[in-house]
Amino acid sequence: MNAAPPARRRNWLVWLPLGVVVIMALMFIWALRHGDDRLIRSHWIDKPLPAFDLPAAAADRPGLASRSFEDGQPRLINLFASWCIPCRVEAPTLAELQRRGVIVEGVAIRDRPEDLARFLDEFGNPYHAIGADERSQLALALGSSGVPETFLIDGRGMIREQIQGAITPDMVPDIMAKLERMR
Numbered sequence: 611m612n613a614a615p616p617a618r619r620r621n622w623l624v625w626l627p628l629g630v631v632v633i634m635a636l637m638f639i640w641a642l643r644h645g646d647d648r649l650i651r652s653h654w655i656d657k658p659l660p661a662f663d664l665p666a667a668a669a670d671r672p673g674l675a676s677r678s679f680e681d682g683q684p685r686l687i688n689l690f691a692s693w694c695i696p697c698r699v700e701a702p703t704l705a706e707l708q709r710r711g712v713i714v715e716g717v718a719i720r721d722r723p724e725d726l727a728r729f730l731d732e733f734g735n736p737y738h739a740i741g742a743d744e745r746s747q748l749a750l751a752l753g754s755s756g757v758p759e760t761f762l763i764d765g766r767g768m769i770r771e772q773i774q775g776a777i778t779p780d781m782v783p784d785i786m787a788k789l790e791r792m793r
Contacts, residue, residue, distance in 0.1 A: 625678050626733045630676045640654075640668045643702040645731050650771070651753075651772065652752055652753035652754070652761070652772050653753050653767070654752055654753055654761075654770055655764065655770070655771070655772060656768065656769065656770065657768065657769060658676075658767050658768055659676045659679055659687075659752075659763065659768075659769060660676065660748070660752065661676050661769050662675065662688065662741075662747075662748050662750065663675040663676070664741025664742055664743055664749070665741065665742050666739075666741070666742065667716070667718040667723070667725060667726055667740040667741060667742035668718075668721075668723075668735070668737075668740045669718075669722060669723065670732060670735075671735070671737060671740045672739045672740070673738050673739065673740075673742070674687075674716070674717060674739045674740065674741030674742045675716055675741075676767065677767075678715075678739070679701070679715075679763050679767035679769040680747075680765075680766055681765065682765040682766075683713055683765050684713075684762070684763060684764050684765050684789045684792035685712065685713035685714065685715055685738075685752055685763050685786075685789075686702060686704075686707065686712060686713070686714045686715065686760050686761070686762060686763070686789075687715045687744075687760065687763055688714055688717070688737070688757075688758060688759075688760045688777075689713065689717045689718060689719055689749055689752075689754055689758060689759045689760070690716060690717070690718065690719065690757050690758050690759050691718060691719045691720060691721050691757045692718075692721050692722075692725040692729035693721070693725065694727065694728050694757045694758060695773060696757075696776040697729075697756055697757055697758045697761045697776070698729075698733055699769075699776045699778075700758050700776035700777045700778070701733035701734055701736075702733075702734070702779075703776075703777045703778060703782060704736040704737075704777065704780070705734045706779070706782060706788075707719065707735045707736065707785065708736035708737075708779075709780060710782075710786060711782070712786070712789060713736060713738050714736045714737055714738060715738055715739050715740075715741075716737035716739070716740040716741070716744065717740070717743050717748055717749070718740055718742050719740070719742050719743050719746055719749055720743070720744060720745070720746055721742070721744075724741075725748075748763050753768075755774055756774075758775065758776050758777070759772065759773065759774055759775070760772075760777055761773075762785070762789065762792070764792040765792060765793065770788070770792060771788065773785075
């Protein structure tokens, strides 16, 4: 009669690891669905771009320098990489912005020229200029949290907004309106 309770305890212990795995899976699914709504905001918002002068990353486009952002034209500066999957997703949207007259400047983060060339051939090249940030120095200076990341720059070279993650088609009207207000 005393042998029955230990068997029940053992049966329960056999299912304990499965219960832990199920609880962890449910927590993982919940985290994926709800995400982390805390953005890492750059400390450069409402400040001038830090000084930089990047060499050309693509053979058919010039490099990129901070002084080119002070010409009176609002624009985007898009940090991207050929190895970045979300960058591939946002490429058609950047092309659409460029078709609508937006100046899109690119910063290729830690990219090899041959990989970048293949990426631009496959997904298009909406960039007016592309600077090579081989050691992520500009990305770090801007307070970037990763690629893709885009900054809206007014015509005086002031950073006005930061977009973390891929730009999607539904964001185009809002971006266009914000750039228009920066004129």
